[in-house]
Amino acid sequence: MSTQLEKEQAFTRLLTIMDELREQCPWDKKQTLESLRHLTIEETYELSDAILNGNMPEIAKELGDVLLHIVFYARIGSETNDFDITFVINQLCDKLIRRHPHIYSDTVVKNEKEVKENWEKIKLTEGNRSVLSGVPVSLPAMIKATRIQEKARGVGFDWDEEAQVWEKVQEELQEFKEEAERGDVQKTEEEFGDLLFSLINYARFKNINPEDALEKTNRKFIKRFQYLEESANKAGRKLDEMTLDEMDVYWNEAKKLP
Numbered sequence: 001m002s003t004q005l006e007k008e009q010a011f012t013r014l015l016t017i018m019d020e021l022r023e024q025c026p027w028d029k030k031q032t033l034e035s036l037r038h039l040t041i042e043e044t045y046e047l048s049d050a051i052l053n054g055n056m057p058e059i060a061k062e063l064g065d066v067l068l069h070i071v072f073y074a075r076i077g078s079e080t081n082d083f084d085i086t087f088v089i090n091q092l093c094d095k096l097i098r099r100h101p102h103i104y105s106d107t108v109v110k111n112e113k114e115v116k117e118n119w120e121k122i123k124l125t126e127g128n129r130s131v132l133s134g135v136p137v138s139l140p141a142m143i144k145a146t147r148i149q150e151k152a153r154g155v156g157f158d159w160d161e162e163a164q165v166w167e168k169v170q171e172e173l174q175e176f177k178e179e180a181e182r183g184d185v186q187k188t189e190e191e192f193g194d195l196l197f198s199l200i201n202y203a204r205f206k207n208i209n210p211e212d213a214l215e216k217t218n219r220k221f222i223k224r225f226q227y228l229e230e231s232a233n234k235a236g237r238k239l240d241e242m243t244l245d246e247m248d249v250y251w252n253e254a255k256k257l258p
Helices: 004-024 026-030 033-053 056-079 085-098 112-125 141-154 162-182 185-205 210-234 244-255
Strands: none
Touching: 004 026, 004 056, 033 056, 033 210, 056 085, 112 141, 141 185, 141 210, 162 185, 185 210, 210 244
């Protein structure tokens, strides 16, 4: 792996290239914090895809793209004297030291749970009025629910036993079923949301990331459905002209594929 000197040289090289691009490239000159925002989101999702695929070379590539955006934002901030890369990094280092008193002070922790609890308590002393204030409003709903639950757990607001959470899932499922049978769309939607929230809670107790789990199921469905499409096409059939039983033949074949 790289030496400390090589790491420093690589980072300096990146900063130099960023300066050159910002000063000389017509496209880079035009970019603003706002214009880069949607591109940063896209790069983050591409990194997420690479991680789910377990593709290490692609992960390294996408990490570079995300790092480029961080350096780009810092360069733009330096032009208005609001912040620069030095300020960004030092602010991060100060925060990491402050929130890890069990490493940089005399605080003693027994396990990961206590580390998370201390993290949330320290955040409240930094001016956050709510434990949940650090959850971005624009997060996708499933990820947001997970983060909300994790943060609540960080200050002790959580179920004690896994069985209690499963009981809650069963309760919410029954309530959803009852409202669905009554036909009240608004209440059914509300109960469906409660059911999803409780399932996400249970997944957390089982150490399952619900976002990752659902994305893997999405990919599995896509793979099987595309096999169904290809198989029907080879047989000279159209899906909208086939019965469900006929399609199930190909679907069951797809389920046997690795």
